[in-house]
Amino acid sequence: MDTTGQPSAADRAYDHVRHGILSCRYADNELLAEGSIAAETGVSRTPVREALLRLEAEGMIRLLPKRGALVLPVTAQEWRDVVSTRLLVEAHCTRSVIESGRGPAVARALEVPLADLRAAAQALDVPAYVTADRTFHATIVAAEGNLILIRLYGSLRDRQLRMGAANLAGPDGELDAVRMRTTVADHEAIAAAIAHEDGALAEHLTREHLRHADRALRGVRA
Template sequence: MTHPSAATTVTSAAERAYRHLKRSILEQLYPGGQLVSEGEIAEVTGVSRTPVREALLRLEAEGLVRLYPKRGALIRPVSAREITDVIEARRLVELHAAERVWPRRAALRADLAARLAEMRAAHAAGDLTTLMAADRAFHATVVDAAGNEILAELYQRLRDRQLRMGEASFRLSPGWAEVALTEHAAQLAALDGDDPQRWLDTVAAHIDNAATVLRTLR
């Protein structure tokens, strides 16, 4: 009978702490500007401080926290600059992808319709976490369908920052969920037509409207 090594145990504990912290940050359970201590996190996750420290180092490298020795970790607020940078990156990637997928729009439409149905069901159930995940999947489906693995990887790296921003927009702007559903439906309608510019315009308008909501919430 084999037993897990001490190194494996520590790694598992660090991974558990990392996932808990990341989920809590992305879902705004730890809002931007809050200072959390290693001891507090260790108590909540049931692990020692060493794996907590490892988890915090990973999160600092990802730009989600800033570490202060002997004090803890500051959850980094979403800045105006970060919003602008993420929106600009989204525009570049998503509009390029939208242009590339137009010739294959029939197959794409079925996948997007499934994601939109998931969004509607989650919204009706009041399940914000699932709604947000389905919303991100809707956008990622277009990017993945473009067939550029490097751009798809870049877009995936934007995911965490988008999720944190998306959480704020869905939670703090009461009407945004309905607007997002309407705009996604408009994108599907554009795919049913024969005007590629209309399709590109609906994609761009949705990104720009999301940017407006995010800036309003700051």
């Protein structure tokens, strides 16, 4: 960012490409050309190159000399690893906030991401949906207060967003609106269980939500 508070040229290029990957506008294994990105964003190639270096460091693309940037797919192993980590962290944190008596307060905090989820589902806005989805679960993790788990969960952010977008796609790669509405209901049920301080149910629903996501994605990739 510059001193005026406006995004720099590199920031604009970075946001443009990152949004394109997270929204599946750029497909897995698609080759992105610096010149095309520069034209799309109205910036020169130098900030585009800087943006692509940032995205490569985050594991979203691989730079190919004199060819461009390859969009890296989420591998099956990466998906399994992330789901396993999320299961451990989210199940623990969900039960912990309830056992500590913070269930009603956390449920109130979840009202904002829930409203964002509903609005995104209504608009069929995948980037907004996966961001709200991630915020919903991150709110629960943050409420537990374990700084190590918070940092660990934060490190999964972009992987979660990419996988969340893939999870909402049907076998043809297009948005599955039914799947989107179903996941809204999953989140509503989890929030209700937290509000009623039912730790066993909230943990069960969290585990089932992630297992459903795992099965849905494996079905897409089958």
